[in-house]
Structure formats: C-alpha cells, structure tokens
Amino acid sequence: MDILTLVEGIGESPTTALFGLLTGLIFGVSAQRSQFCLRAATVEFARGRLGPKVAVWFLTLSTAIVWVQGAQLMGLFREADARVMAVPGSWSGAIIGGLMFGAGMVMSRGCSGRLLVLASTGNLRSVVSGLIFAVTAQMSLHGILSPYRDRLASLSITGSENVNLLNALHLPSGSGLALGLAFAALALFLAVKNQIGPKTWIFASGVGFAVAVGWYLTWQLAQVAFDPVPVSSVTFSGPSANTLMFFLDRNAVLEFDVGLVPGVVIGAFATSMIAGEFRWQSFDSVPVMRRSMIGAVLMGFGAMLAGGCAIGNGVTGSSVFAATAWLALFCMWIGAIATTLLIDKQADPALAC
Template sequence: MLLESAIDTLGEPGTLALGALLIGLVFGFCTQRSRFCLRAAVIEFARHQRSDGRLTVWLFAFASAVGATQLLALLGAFDAGNARQIAARGSLSGAAIGGALFGTGMILARGCASRLLVLAAQGNLRALLSGLIFAVTAQSALTGALSPLREALSGWWTIDGGGARDLIARTGIGHGGALLFAGVWFAAAVFWARRQRVGAWGWGGAIGVGLAVAAGWWFTYAVSRLAFDPHPIQSLSFTGPSAELLSRVLFVSDKPLSFDLGLLPGVVLGAFAAAALSGELRLEGFQGGASMRRYIVGAVCMGFGGMLAGGCAVGAGLSGAAVFTATAWVTLVGIWAAAALTDRLLDQREAQPGAAP
C-alpha cells in the first residue's frame, strides 16, 4: 500500500507533513482560480446581488466538502468519532462569540484567513501583514497574554464530547441523510451557476476546494489507523496551523513534523503557481493609514475569534461542518451573521451617496 510505504520511508510525522503539503497545493491552487471566499459570498448574499457568483462558488465548495466527507463515512473509509471536533469537550459560547468576532474581522480585513494566505502568495502586501497579525494574535490567544480571556469566554457554556457534539447522531439522519443534505445544496449551486454563467474554474475550482477538505479528513484518518503513535484526525484549518508555524519560525522546536506544519506552505505554493500561470502575480500595498488600521483591527478580531471558536471560515465552515459537529455549525452561523451585519453597518453605509469619508 502506498501509504504504508510512505510511513516506512518518511515516518509518521513526515508522511503527515507531506500529505498536508500536497492537499494544501490543491486547495491553494483551486482557491486562487475559483476566487473562493466566504467574505465575498456573505456580501453578495447580504446585498442581494446575484451577478458575481461568489455565493455559488462557496456553495459548491461547501456541498462538495460535506458530500465527499459523508460519502467516505458511508462507505466505511472514514470515521469522525475520534476527531477532536467530535470527541473532545467543546464550547458553545466560544463558538458563538468567536464566530461573531471572526465574521467581523473578515469584513474589516477584506478576507478570511485562507483568503489572506492566497492573496499574500500572489503579492498582496496588505494580506501578508494582516496574515502575520492574525497568526500573532492566534498564538497569543492559544498560550500568550490573551489566553486567560479565551479560556474565560470558553467556560461560559460548554458541551460534552461525543454524541452531544455530533449532529448526525443527535438528529438521527445518519450518513445517508447528511449526504442527501449535501446533494440538495449541490443541486442549488448547479442551478445558480447556470443562471449566473459561472465559469469552469468557478465550478471546478470550488469543487476542488471541497474535495481537499474531504481528502484531509480521509488522509489523517488513514494515517491514524496505520500509526503506532496517536495522531489527531483533522482536516483543513488555518487558525491553529498559523499559530503553530509562527512558533516554529520564531523559536527552536524539537517537536516532530505534523499535518499543520505541511498545510500552510502547500497552500502558498499552490496559490503562487495558480497566480503565476494566470498572470496575476503583482505587488499591492496599502492606500493610506485608515485602510491599514482597518486591516489590523480585522486581523486581530479574526486571530482571537478563530482560536476562541476553535475554527475559521474553513476550519469550522467547511471542515467542521462536513462532520456535522455542533460547535462548527454555531461558529459558521456566527460568522455569517456578524459579517453581514458589519458589512451593512460599515461598508454599505460608506458606499451610500453623501456618506462621510
């Protein structure tokens, strides 16, 4: 078996890092080409726009992630029972507050964590600075000065692990019902894509994003089944991995390689390759101090909110939603609601004629 040979050659940590690198390459390439972006999808929905197709692209990615993951589970090739998002105790207060903070920051920084990474790879210096601040804030919320606040907010309302966090078990719909749920949303995406004449990369790239999420779940589960040492079953997320990579860059560490450590470089390389092939590599900077303040505040909100919620727009909105963990769905709802409200109160108001500059 190819996976067993890789573990024999590279070891378990090296295999996890290499697999994450390859999955990240696919995710980064497909994200850049499809313009996948939750912020753009929320804005299109909140402003009742139906021409850009960004919501349709997000629906393709969402339905593909959920559908492919649940199909793997239905076939017996994947089981989320031991994944942290299901098995560990969670925080509903952290999911709600963190999701709201992340959604607000996503609008202010003009992109979620994964989108900032993709934009930075093609030369956007605003996204690069925002991404660095996001990572610093996430690390501070994990083990630094912001950690006590995160722990206090998380403790307000907690939920047991296992069946309490597993919406498939709680609702009784089973993997077949979850697959049907994904199929309905995929059909809706096809309908809107045809009406909006979404291009081939909008379809294919977004589906590739969703399949990368499912691949992350399957790959880490398969490695955990073959490994001698325990390894977490996980998929794509960008809050924790950003903090992890930052700590590795700043401090000497004897910790082994991991899935998180391979993911971010893979996304950067994939997005860079896509931008280079399409002629979209270009340096872009800030346009004044007010713009810079906005991006900084947004990155801080996303870094703290993502760590508090235990997931970002991809970690909760795609990976967590794909395994139907309750906290991920609370986070996703919080992101959508707060992002739409922030856009209405800030950006839509500024866009109105006669608004103050």
C-alpha cells in the first residue's frame, strides 16, 4: 500500500499520527537497547574520556546524517522543505537555549528524550522530570513564559528562513554525505576501541535511522496531502507539549507529534519488559529530586528557546545541516560540560542511562 492509498483510506491526520507512531516505535526500541544519551556522552567527555557513551552518540548522529543526506541525493527527501529550514532561526536562542538545556540535562540526569525512554521502563524520577519538562515547554510555547522566550529569540535571527550550513560554506553536493561517513568512521573507531558489541552498534544506529524515517515519511506525505503537512522528524520539546495538550483539549487533532511520543513509550516499555529490564525506581534523596526538577525546567524553556532538544537539534536538525541546530548542539555540549565540572563531579554518568 502506497502513501496516497493510505491517505485515501484513513485520512491525512490519522496517517500523520500513524507515521509518528512508527517513527516513535523505532526510536523507543533502539534508544532503550543502545542506552543512547547525550547527557552521558557529555559527562564522559568532561571527564577526559572518549568512552562507550560518546561512541554511541556518534553512531547515532552519523547514521542519521548518512541516511538523510543519501535520501536527498536519491530524490527521496528535500531538506529545504524541512520545517526547521523553512522558518527563521534564532542565533541568540540557539546559544542561550542550548546552554540552558545542556545544564538542565546534567541536573536532571538525562535529556528529554532519554527521560521519556527511562520513564517507560519504570523510572518514576524520569516521569516527574518529564512531566515538568512538558509543562514548562508548553508554558514557553503558548503560556506565561512565551514573551520571555520571544524576547530572547529575537535578539539575533537568521532572516526569513534558517541557514543551511553546507550552502553557507559553499560546499559541493554530496558534502553532507561525506561528512556523515567521516563521522561514521570515527564512531566505528570509538566503538571498536571501547569494545562495544554488535547489538549496541545496531541499536545506536537505529536511533539515527528513526530520524531518517521521520523525515522521509513526513516529506512523502506532504507531496500527496491536500492540506499542508509540516515536514518534521524526531524531537521532544514541541511533541511533549503537543501530546500533553492532546489529552487535555477535546478539540485537539491527530498529528505526527501525537503519534511520536506514545510510539516511543510503547517501544521502550515493550523492549524493557522483553529484556527483563523494567524496574520501578525513584529519587535517591530530596536534594536529588530538587535538582532534577530545576533541571527539567531549564530543559523545557531552553529547548523551546533553542528550537529543539538534544534530539531535535542534536540529531534531527543537524542531519539537515540547519545552522542554528549545530550551534545549539555545540552550546548544549558546553553547558553540560561546564555543569558537570561545577556541580556534578562525583555523579556516575551511567546513573540515568
């Protein structure tokens, strides 16, 4: 069954949500089995190690870039149509929001995507932090925090649309794929060096593949849909807020975001049950709970200000070479490393992952 037949059979909105569900399932299964986590990678790096967490992160990033750039060269996707490229980007938002998000994910012991995966495996700490993140993101998007977000984001913008980093550097066609392959070579070197098994290789790559699947499905749907369909993929700032409102607003409609988040939950939950890794967990102490809650607030506001979370900017936006996504990713690393060195020196990077 092709996409047009599916749309004619069940409608555009249910098809969009179904594609989000499929993308989320792939992400949830892969992220749970690979223990993908940007926070853990930055903590390792801050401690002077290029360990297994860094290797997993590079495997994910390189896979996303290779698949997305390869699809573009084959005419199966056009990055210029991506929502992140079609709207103005914010340099100030990427810097300030990226730094806030990086600090917040260290304090919460997991980025927003990782918290969702952990919550699906019985981690009640992640449930609390994830809900605070979603509420703060919604407040930053449409609530009382939105004027402050708008003010900070408007300090420096890219213009009428975002900047393609490859075009800005006047690089030839195929440069994105070449860079993705270079990252893949580095990822494989680190994976071998850290004796990472083939299963982790596969599932870490699966996280990046989920990003490519989301881009491909929404772009293909946009080509046949009657109403405009945002071309998007995996991120957890906007989708967390939109999914929360879907269950609170009787007039909400089905969309990619509303399928994505439940897909991640189902995939991570089912995989943890099959692997015997589902366990109820809670906060270790009141200070840890307080710090995690503050970190979740920083992540919620920072993600909406930066235009995406560790996945939305760090993998999804980076795979189409949105300049503000790469800037936000860099600032997330800086914020996380600085926070680790200042307040998280004794924490185990594997605690949340």
